[in-house]
Amino acid sequence: MASAFTHAFVAAVAVAVVRPSGSACRLYGVAALCAVLPDVDVLGFAAGIQYGDLLGHRGLTHSLLFAVLVGVVATLLVCPGLSRGSARWWAAVMFFSCATASHGVLDAMTDGGLGVAFFSPLDPTRYFFPWRPLRVPPIGIELFFSQWGLQVIAGELAWIWLPGLAIGAGAYLVRRGIVRSLRSPSE
Numbered sequence: 001m002a003s004a005f006t007h008a009f010v011a012a013v014a015v016a017v018v019r020p021s022g023s024a025c026r027l028y029g030v031a032a033l034c035a036v037l038p039d040v041d042v043l044g045f046a047a048g049i050q051y052g053d054l055l056g057h058r059g060l061t062h063s064l065l066f067a068v069l070v071g072v073v074a075t076l077l078v079c080p081g082l083s084r085g086s087a088r089w090w091a092a093v094m095f096f097s098c099a100t101a102s103h104g105v106l107d108a109m110t111d112g113g114l115g116v117a118f119f120s121p122l123d124p125t126r127y128f129f130p131w132r133p134l135r136v137p138p139i140g141i142e143l144f145f146s147q148w149g150l151q152v153i154a155g156e157l158a159w160i161w162l163p164g165l166a167i168g169a170g171a172y173l174v175r176r177g178i179v180r181s182l183r184s185p186s187e
């Protein structure tokens with residue numbers, strides 16, 4: 001995983017950019033929850049599930065199928081007023097699915113552990129992207145306050161938080177028409 005904060009941050013940027021209709025606070029919260037949910041699989045370590053198993057870390061809960069299932073459940077819970085199967089309902093499903101799938105995308109950009117089983121359970125192959133600038137974070141809060149943890153934070157700040165803040169700020173400026181007014185001050 002990238003750190004849970006960074007997974008949640010990416011989902012928050014997606015909410016800021018897409019701005020789906022609905023309560024902003026609730027959308028930020030649910031999208032962030034979707035983005036961190038795949039790491040629920042770390043609970044399996046205590047139950048003896050191995051990293052490379054179907055239900056192991058970065059396994060089924062990091063798959064695209066899981067992301068779609070979470071997207072459907074989140075939509076049913078968060079948007080009960082939407083007509084099931086309507087274009088807006090599917091748009092909400094897609095949004096929450098993408099928020100969930102963003103988790104695996106970030107994990108596949110880390111430099112350690114096993115890859116991400118994007119196509120589980122049909123294909124158990126673990127995948128990494130060719131470009132992996134993020135250090136894999138330690139599992140365990142105490143190790144986060146180590147040299148390793150600092151490298152994780154520095155990498156995520158550089159490659160995720162700074163671009164994400166720029167994208168969020170850009171979306172805000174465009175939405176507020178500030179960019180347009182700067183181009184045409186007479187308007």
Ligand SMILES: [Zn+2]
Pocket residue numbers: 001002038039058062103107
């Ligand atoms: Zn993960």
